[in-house]
Every structure is written in structure tokens, then in C-alpha cells.
Amino acid sequence: MEKVDKMATPLDLGILQHFEMLWPFLFVTTVMFGVLSYGKLFGDNKAVHALLSVLLGIMVLFSPVAVETINRAAPWFIVLFVFFMFAIVSFKIFGVTDENILWVFKSKDYGYVNLWIIALILIITLGSLSSVLSERGGIGKPISTSQATEGGEFSEQEADFWATLFHPKVLGMALILLIATFTVQRLSASSN
Numbered sequence: 001m002e003k004v005d006k007m008a009t010p011l012d013l014g015i016l017q018h019f020e021m022l023w024p025f026l027f028v029t030t031v032m033f034g035v036l037s038y039g040k041l042f043g044d045n046k047a048v049h050a051l052l053s054v055l056l057g058i059m060v061l062f063s064p065v066a067v068e069t070i071n072r073a074a075p076w077f078i079v080l081f082v083f084f085m086f087a088i089v090s091f092k093i094f095g096v097t098d099e100n101i102l103w104v105f106k107s108k109d110y111g112y113v114n115l116w117i118i119a120l121i122l123i124i125t126l127g128s129l130s131s132v133l134s135e136r137g138g139i140g141k142p143i144s145t146s147q148a149t150e151g152g153e154f155s156e157q158e159a160d161f162w163a164t165l166f167h168p169k170v171l172g173m174a175l176i177l178l179i180a181t182f183t184v185q186r187l188s189a190s191s192n
Helices: 014-019 022-039 046-061 064-093 098-106 111-135 156-165 168-191
Strands: none
Touching (some): 022 046, 022 064, 064 098, 111 156, 111 168
């Protein structure tokens, strides 16, 4: 059985490939602990939050698709995080305070900022999942060496995902939803 080379990512570091199983576990455990602690679904008991987070992190390790999806999406989330940090630093250089930045994220007038962040996260996640599933030959099909992508070429399903995402009807719908978001935001701001 031939070894399939993985596609290069923006932050390709060879030594990190030895920790492929550790990163998804730590990522899921940390994110779930933060969500459970912030949401206080199970009260303020940090031990319950930690136990559930560790159990969910272990459960992710049993799914190779989940592990590969997280490993594929991680560099893009890092790039997104670095971009946001540079944006915040650039605003702070021009005198914007931390309170003003937090107000933008909490304000109803600027709710579209949160929607853009959620949309970027969904695009990264769905694109990574689509890429992993297309390399495996589709949903529920094991990967064979003949189906694997080589030389950075897109597989058929991955190309279909991007074709769907950038189809004129999908982009038109996104534009209409964006215009509707701004319209509702402006109408609600003028009525107050």
C-alpha cells in the first residue's frame, strides 16, 4: 500500500505531524471546557466541565474523519486568529480602546461582525470536512490509493464543494442576505 502525501497547508511544520492525534484532543477539550464554563450548562462545577471536556476529546480520537478535519482546519483557524489579532492591534494603534472593541461585538448595531466571523468559521469547517470526505471517496467509503489526490489537485467532490460555494446563485443569496442584514440593522437603529 502506497503512502499518500498530504496537501501542504499555509502553516506546514513537519515536526507537528508527530502530534496529529494530540492536537484534536487538546483542541476539543479546551474549546468544550471554555464553552461549558461560559455557558454554565452544568452550573459552576469546574470538575464536571473538565470531565465532560476530556471525555469529548477522547471520543473525537475514535473518529478518523473528525481527527483529519480538525487537523486540516487548524492552520486556517490560526491564520484567521492572526488576522483578527492584527486587525485589533491596528485599531488600537489609532486609539480605539478595549471597551470600544468589545462594544462592537456586543452591540446590536454591529451584529453583522459576529455573523461574518461565524460564516468564516463555518466555511473553514465545512471546507475541511468536504476535503477529508472527498479524499476518503465520499461519505462512508474507505479511501483507496487510486482515489487519493496527488500533486495538489482537487478531487471531484472537493471541486464540487468549491463550485457550489462560488456558484452565482449561492453568491447572490449571500448578497441578498447581507443586504437584508444591513437593512434590518439600519431600520432597528432608526426606530430606537
